[in-house]
Amino acid sequence: MAYHQKELKEILEELQTSSTGLSEEEAKKRLEEYGPNELEEKKKKTPLGIFISQFKDFMILVLMVAAVISGIAGDLTDTIIILVIVVLNAVIGFIQEYRAENAMEALKKMAMIQAHVIRDGKLHNIPSAELVPGDVVKLEAGNAVPADVRLMEVYSLRIDESALTGESVASDKNAATMVEEDIPLGDRHNMAYKSTLVTNGRGLGVVVATGMKTEIGKIASMLQEDEMSTPLQRRMSTFGKYLSIIILGICALLFLSGWLIQGQEPLDMLLVSISLAVAAIPEALPALITITLAQGAGALVRKNALIRKLPAVETLGSVTYICTDKTGTLTMNKMEVVDQHPLEELQIAEDISLLDLAMALNNDVKLSAGGKLVGDPTEVAMVEYFFKKYSPEKYREVRNGFKRIKEIPFDSDRKLMTTVHRYDGKYLVLTKGATEAVMNRLMEGENKEGLTEGSEKMAKEGIRVLAYSYRLLEQLPENFSGEEVEKELKIIGITGLIDPPREEVKEAVKHCKTAGIHVVMITGDHPSTAAAIAKEIGILSEEKEKVVTGVQLEKMSEEEFEKEVENIRVYARVSPEQKLSIVKALQKKKHYVSMTGDGVNDAPSLKRADIGIAMGINGTDVSKESSDMILLDDNFATIVKAVSEGRRIYDNIRKFVKYIMTCNSAEILTIVSAPLLGMPIPLLPIHILWINLVTDGVPGLALAREQAEKDVMDRPPRPTNESFFSRGVGVHIIWAGIFMAAVTLGVQYWAIHFAGKEEGVWRTMVFFVLSVAQLGHIMGIKSEKELLIKQGIFSNFPLFLAVFGTLLLQIAIVYLPIANEIFKTTPLSMEELAISLCAGSLVFFAVEIEKLIRNRH
Secondary structure, eight states: OOGGGSOHHHHHHHTTOOTTOBOHHHHHHHHHHHOOSSOOOOOOOOHHHHHHHTTOOHHHHHHHHHHHHHHHTTOHHHHHHHHHHHHHHHHHHHHHHHHHTTHHHHHHHHHOOEEEEEETTEEEEEEGGGOOTTOEEEEETTOBOOSEEEEEEEEEEEEEOHHHHOOSSOEEOOOOOOOOSSOOGGGOTTEEOTTOEEEEEEEEEEEEEOGGGSHHHHHHHHHTSOOOOOHHHHHHHHHHHHHHHHHHHHHHHHHHIIIIISOOOHHHHHHHHHHHHHHHSOTHHHHHHHHHHHHHHHHHHHTTEEESSTHHHHHGGGOSEEEEEIIIIIBOSSOEEEEEEEOOOOOOBTTBOHHHHHHHHSOOOEEOTTSOEESOHHHHHHHHHHHHHSOHHHHHHHHHHSOEEEEEEEETTTTEEEEEEEETTEEEEEEEEOHHHHHTTBOTTOOHHHHHHHHHHHHHTTOEEEEEEEEEESSOOSSOSHHHHSSSBEEEEEEEEEOOBOTTHHHHHHHHHHTTOEEEEEESSOHHHHHHHHHHHTSOOSTTOEEEEHHHHHHSOHHHHHHHGGGEEEEESOOHHHHHHHHHHHHHTTOOEEEEEOSGGGHHHHHHSSEEEEESSSOOHHHHHTOSEEETTOOHHHHHHHHHHHHHHHHHHHHHHHHHHHHHHHHHHHHHHHHHTTOOOOOOHHHHHHIIIIIIHHHHHHGGGOOOOTTTTTSOOOOTTOOTTTTTHHHHHHHHHHHHHHHHHHHHHIIIIISOOOHHHHHHHHHHHHHHHHHHHHHHHTSSSSOHHHHOTTTTHHHHHHHHHHHHHHHHHHHOHHHHHHHTOOOOOHHHHHHHHHHHHHHHHHHHHHHHHHHHO
16 A cells, blocks of 8 residues: 555554654664665766777678778778778767766755654754655655655645646645555645655655655656667668678679689779779768768757757657647646636726735735835736736735735635634635635635626636635634634636646647647646647547547556557646656557656656657756657647657768669779779779768768758658668668769770770779769759759758869879879870760769659659
């Protein structure tokens, strides 16, 4: 049986303690037995371990082996360049992973607080880490609760549990035993949980759980689950592994055929095979992708989205479900008066209705030195409403004109608060509280039907209702108590409050639906409130879309839940464990899941989700450290901009793959096919290296700046099993690679057999043709659908500069004497240059024709 269901006497006996607390000696023994009241960490990876793990990728290992063999064979240039790329990639990966290890540290830091504990019958101040089960602690307004506590005494105690439960309204506490089973955390009114905040009143309670046994400790243990790898990481890993195996196979065949069949020297064939491996393995791809993601992250910061882990930039474009917390994410996390229903026309103050007067007088809101309203969020909302309707000056005038002389504070048993004010030689009694509590104290003949009808109407719309009543007394009773004062009341009216949705959220949800993304609300609020907000912002719009509570979820089997999970749009009153289950269930259905949140309770699901999005303003340190991205403006609409950016970046990464793999396949085919056609190997290792690092790399980097395709947010998310080669990319790589190699070999064959060019000339022409062909290719594929003439040659100005600059460098390699020495090139005649330029340009026109055909069909 849980502690909230047990009688206090039973709990004190079980924990072998009393209302005067433990002795210091007993507390020391228990501290040794139970350990400190702190959150444990999983064994952290050492910085060295994190760094070494960056070299475990299959493609990286193959490159390192190729670098070593090149070094042994005397080709130090290849060795140095490959190793620099590999190490740079490892350093960037290390920085990302090292930062991600901080989630538990933030959680521990949050939990380090002081505790007021009674030991040996006396009150002591001790670090919360020294608390043990059985300790009796005192709680007061402003305190953070130091451990999980079963309450023994309460005096108007209210605790803000939003960071743990997601509930936007502070929870009223009592000491009564609860008999119901399956009560969500937010409804356990006789319990106080570690790291929540006391906002009102005071209380006394016995510690029932410390450290990892607390509710926040359970969340901490869930945070220790392994993180999901991102879609990009999974695709790159698979892509790199298969590509490397294929390339190694081709290189082995080339080596064996040259050595055993053609009788070439083994060392010469080894160097050719290594050159081929370097040409084929896109060693620049990891660096290009990292830089692209970094540029995307920079663009997102300007749109108020801070990326903590680079691969998350691309993951944004893949999400099919956004599971979002309601409080503070979809809503303002601030109560606001939205409706009034006066039921009494009596006017006591000039120009102010009795209902407005009651709202101004019956509250404990204080004005801070900085002019900020401080107090219970509900009461602050009442005063703000009065300020807007009248003025701060009018509020002060009313408070001074109706001096408060007595009050009966709110408590969760009565569910009422009463204040007494002097008025015209009499006493004006004002009582506010829950509708049913006020109704039970009304005098005969009062409009109870109007009160019930108005309250039910507001409640159905998810509005929180407070009822106001009054009584005029000639004199106050001697026994000033709730029983004597709060009776024979007359109804004033009701006021409705909500935590309103953000203005821009409705449009953001609409954009998500257009983009094929399902938005799901996960909240600690009551189902009626959650459903009303969900309908208002468009999350709930179809009949099949359901609202499910945590209790209902508990009763579902795993199979039932998995069957229903795609139809559920609102989860109300759910626990942190259930949030995690929701994310896992959607992932089992092959969805990419994003989770947004701001509380400690969101941290495990933020970490487990394919992309976790934390709130930057209202978010806890724990949620931020567990996330992949932080919204700097706490604005749900920013997610839509981020998704669009993510899709643009993924499109550009696909274009990289398309570009680099087409170029590399052309290089492979050119090198392998030339000997088969009875021609010498056309390219030297230095040519291959130049093409890979400059002709591929520089324009490829500028491709990251390519604008989004026009339909980027009108198409559904990519299928979760989509490879880089789907949607025609694989076919393009094959035909364009063959075409590029055919053009290059055609020029080599013509130059040798028809034009009788010497080796230096024909090799320079082949080198130039292949480089120009690749530059033409990138200008053709910069858009998947639009022709360059329609897009404009300057639509991506950095790419234009990169292509133009690379072309000038290529011309310099042909005509500068120092470059002729390094690259073994020979200056070409104008005719030879023109033939090479025209031949290389054929690839661009072929790609544009492909787009015309694809658009037509």
